[in-house]
Amino acid sequence: MSTPAAQHAPGRAPNGGVAARAHGLTKTYGSGETAVIALDSVDVDIARGRFTAVMGPSGSGKSTLMHCLAGLDTVSAGQVWLGDTEITGLRERELTRLRRDRVGFMFQSFNLIPTLTAAENITLPMDIAGRKPDQPWLDQVIDTLGLRGRLTHRPAQLSGGQQQRVACARALASRPELIFADEPTGNLDSRAGLEVLGFLRGAVDDLGQTVVMVTHDPGAAAHSDLVLFLADGRIVDEMARPTAEAVLERMRVFPGGSPQAAGPDMVRARSGGDAVARED
Numbered sequence: 001m002s003t004p005a006a007q008h009a010p011g012r013a014p015n016g017g018v019a020a021r022a023h024g025l026t027k028t029y030g031s032g033e034t035a036v037i038a039l040d041s042v043d044v045d046i047a048r049g050r051f052t053a054v055m056g057p058s059g060s061g062k063s064t065l066m067h068c069l070a071g072l073d074t075v076s077a078g079q080v081w082l083g084d085t086e087i088t089g090l091r092e093r094e095l096t097r098l099r100r101d102r103v104g105f106m107f108q109s110f111n112l113i114p115t116l117t118a119a120e121n122i123t124l125p126m127d128i129a130g131r132k133p134d135q136p137w138l139d140q141v142i143d144t145l146g147l148r149g150r151l152t153h154r155p156a157q158l159s160g161g162q163q164q165r166v167a168c169a170r171a172l173a174s175r176p177e178l179i180f181a182d183e184p185t186g187n188l189d190s191r192a193g194l195e196v197l198g199f200l201r202g203a204v205d206d207l208g209q210t211v212v213m214v215t216h217d218p219g220a221a222a223h224s225d226l227v228l229f230l231a232d233g234r235i236v237d238e239m240a241r242p243t244a245e246a247v248l249e250r251m252r253v254f255p256g257g258s259p260q261a262a263g264p265d266m267v268r269a270r271s272g273g274d275a276v277a278r279e280d
């Protein structure tokens, strides 16, 4: 495959290629004196068929990065690709279709419709789009997520973990190229959180999905293949094959974001500069 991403960033995405890519991605909110630079010229490749975690202090730009990569938000400068498609510059109608067909999103707060059953929630985006689900795939997702016996329940009749699994199934239902999860375990107890992480891991390993997950929990990040560390709107570090201990240690090494505290083993990301501040 010859994507712009593959040409520009060899080595970052072995085998499966690049599922999403940002080049010089800048996002500012407001203008003049009160302008906030949420993302500051970020270059990143998201490897296809991998589980990538995004970590960083509150306000470092994690959600903004996800939203810009998913085409949920416009960018101020720079380019974003989803697979081969440059999404910056797409018209709203094309962008809407692309989001619907190629991206799944999971939120911290589940965002389920309370009056619909689990099954109805799972297929809602496809129902709205007038698309018939691929039934064998949907069955596989439902069984993988252990939701077979819960399909007629409404969200209030489900535990937090089950609700998030429904949200996960909804994100997977249309078999999107990329799943974004913004702190999907943030509202769950540790056991339910582990369940959801196990399913995201399974989506990558067993179903071949690509997952990008924001988390502030080193234990959650340890389920990923690669952790990207954000600070002040820039990717300042990355860690392959993370363990909870290593992620925690990395966060300890840079308290308050002092680059001088970096050890010799520090691997600088391409947009690197400052160090990673502790999650608050």
Ligand SMILES: Nc1ncnc2c1ncn2[C@@H]1O[C@H](COP(=O)(O)OP(=O)(O)O)[C@@H](O)[C@H]1O
Pocket (backbone or CB within 6 Å): 029, 030, 036, 037, 038, 056, 057, 058, 059, 060, 061, 062, 063, 064, 065
């Ligand atoms: N809609 C918005 N309007 C103004 N500022 C925003 C908006 N969304 C995010 N920001 C600002 O952009 C920065 C990054 O926010 P965000 O991406 O939500 O960070 P994170 O997810 O890492 O906590 C923060 O300073 C935040 O206040």
Ligand SMILES: [Mg+2]
Pocket (backbone or CB within 6 Å): 062, 063, 064
């Ligand atoms: Mg956020």
